[in-house]
Amino acid sequence: MTDETPVVDVFRAELPDAVLTPGDDGYDDATSPHNSSFAQTPGVVVRPRTADDVARAVQLAAQYERPVLVQGSGHGAAEPVHDTVVLIDTSQLNTVAIDTAAHTATVGAGVPWSAVNAAAEPHGLLGPSGTSPTVAVAGYTFGGGVGWFVRKHGMAAAMLRSVEYVDATGRLRRASEDASEPVDREALWAFRGGAPVGVATSLEIGLIRVPELWTGYLLWPADALSAVAAAWSEATADIAEDVTSDLALLQLPPEGPFPEHLRGTAVVHLSYASPEGPAHLQRLRAAVVGAAEPAVDTTGPGDASALAAIHLDPPVAVPARGIGRWLNRPSAETIVEMFTAARVGTPGGMNMIELRHTDSRASFPDGMQTRMPAPFLLHAVAAAPDDDGRRRADTALGKVLAAARDADTGRSAPSFCEGTLGADRAFSADDMARVRAVKDSLDPARLFRFQRDPVRTANTL
Ligand SMILES: Cc1cc2nc3c(=O)[nH]c(=O)nc-3n(C[C@H](O)[C@H](O)[C@H](O)COP(=O)(O)OP(=O)(O)OC[C@H]3O[C@@H](n4cnc5c(N)ncnc54)[C@H](O)[C@@H]3O)c2cc1C
CATH class of the missing domain: 3.30.43.10 (Uridine Diphospho-n-acetylenolpyruvylglucosamine Reductase, domain 2)
Incomplete structure (x- = not known):
C-alpha cells in the first residue's frame, strides 16, 4: 500500500x-x-x-x-x-450532433475535428477546423482556432455558441450569452479563444456552408524559396477572402507519396483551400506556378479528408517544441530570412516553419480571442525530446523570431507554442484582469491545470 x-x-x-x-x-x-x-x-x-x-x-x-x-x-x-x-x-465524451437548420454542431469535449467534419460534410457543411484531423474541437477552440476558412469566417472561437462545463466545486454549468448567472456569460467570453475556466463536457459551435471545396498543395525544392515567397507575398496582398493559404518550408519524410528526389529533403510547401470553388485560387496559382514550376501539384475539388491531409502534419506522436507569433505583412525578403533562420532539416534546426495568411474582416462576437490579431501567423516547430533538445530548439526559435523583427507585432499565439506551458505575451492587461476574475469565481484555488493557460503563465502584452 x-x-x-x-x-x-x-x-x-x-x-x-x-x-x-x-x-x-x-x-x-x-x-x-x-x-x-x-x-x-x-x-x-x-x-x-x-x-x-x-x-x-x-x-x-x-x-x-x-x-x-x-x-x-x-x-x-x-x-x-x-x-x-x-x-x-x-x-x-465523443458524441456529435449536427443541426442542419441552425448550422451548428454539438460535440462531446473529446471529439476530434475529423468526426465533426465526417458528420457535417453530407449536409454541405464543415467545421472551422485546422490542419490536423486529430486535434480536438475543445482545446483548439479554447485557444482561438485558426482553420482553413479563417479568412472568410474568422477564428473558431468566434463561432463558439455555448459550453457545458464543470467548475472546481464539481457543479455542472452552461456558459452562454444568455446564461442567467453573469459568471457563465463571462465564462463563455473566456472559453472563446482565451482560457478554459472549467472542464468542458460539451460544446456547441457554428459550422460553415461549403458549396464547392477546392484544396491542395504544391511542392518545390528548397532552392525555389525566394521565387515562390516573392510571388505568394505579392498575391496575398489582394487575394479574395475565400482563399486561405499557408507557405511553409518543411522536411519531408523519407517515405511517402512524393517524388523520390524530394523524399527526406527540405521543400517549399504551399497549401490552400477555398470553400467557394477554384475561381479565386487561380490568381494565386498563376502567380506561384509562374514563379517556379512545382514538382507536385495536388490542387482540385476536395473533401474533408483531402483538406485534413494537405498540410502534411505528422500522423504520429512527436515531441514538438514550437513558437507561434502574429505578424504584420512581412516583405518577401523577411519571409526568406525567417525561413532560412529556421535551418529546416539540418541538425538542431526546425522540422517546419510556416506562415499562414490570416487577414480577415469577418465579424466577431465578444470573446477573449475572437478577433484576428494580425494578418499573418508565423509558426515554427522542432522535434525536442529532452531538456537539451528543448534548449537547442529554443535557441533556434529565438533566431527565427529575430529574423521576423520587421513584421513582429510582439504578440504570441499560445496554441502554436508546442511543448511550452505558455507564451510570453498574448493578451492585454485588461483581458488578463477579466479572465482572472472569472477564474477567481469558478476555480479560486486553481484546481485545474490547463496547458498554456494565460493565467498560469501571466502572459500579458
Ligand atoms: C499537428 C498539429 C496541428 C495543429 N493545427 C492547428 C491549426 O491548424 N490551427 C490551430 O488553431 N491550432 C492548431 N494546432 C494547435 C492546437 O489547436 C492546440 O495544440 C490545442 O491545444 C489542441 O487541443 P486538443 O484538445 O486537441 O489537445 P489537448 O492536449 O487534449 O488539450 C490541450 C489543452 O486544451 C484545453 N482543453 C482540452 N480539452 C478541454 C476540456 N474538455 N475542458 C477544458 N479545457 C480543455 C486544456 O487547456 C488542455 O490542456 C495544431 C497542433 C498540432 C500538434
Missing part, C-alpha cells in the same frame, strides 16, 4: 469503469499524448462517459486536493504529469 492507494480506491468505488491506474488496460494509451515531449504518470486517470462522471471526478479531486489536468488528443501536452495529478481523459 502507498499513500496513493486510499485515494485511488475512492475514485474506483465512486467511478467504477471510468478509472485507470498504472498497469490497467488503457492507461498507457491515456498517458501517451500526441505531443510526446513529457512523461505522464498520473496516479489516477478518469475516462468519463458522462458529464456527471466529470463532475464526480472533480468533486473527489477537490476533496483530496489533487490537481486536475484535462486531455483530449494531447496535442497541447506541455509539462510533465506527476503521480499526484488526476488526469481527465475526455476521449469517451
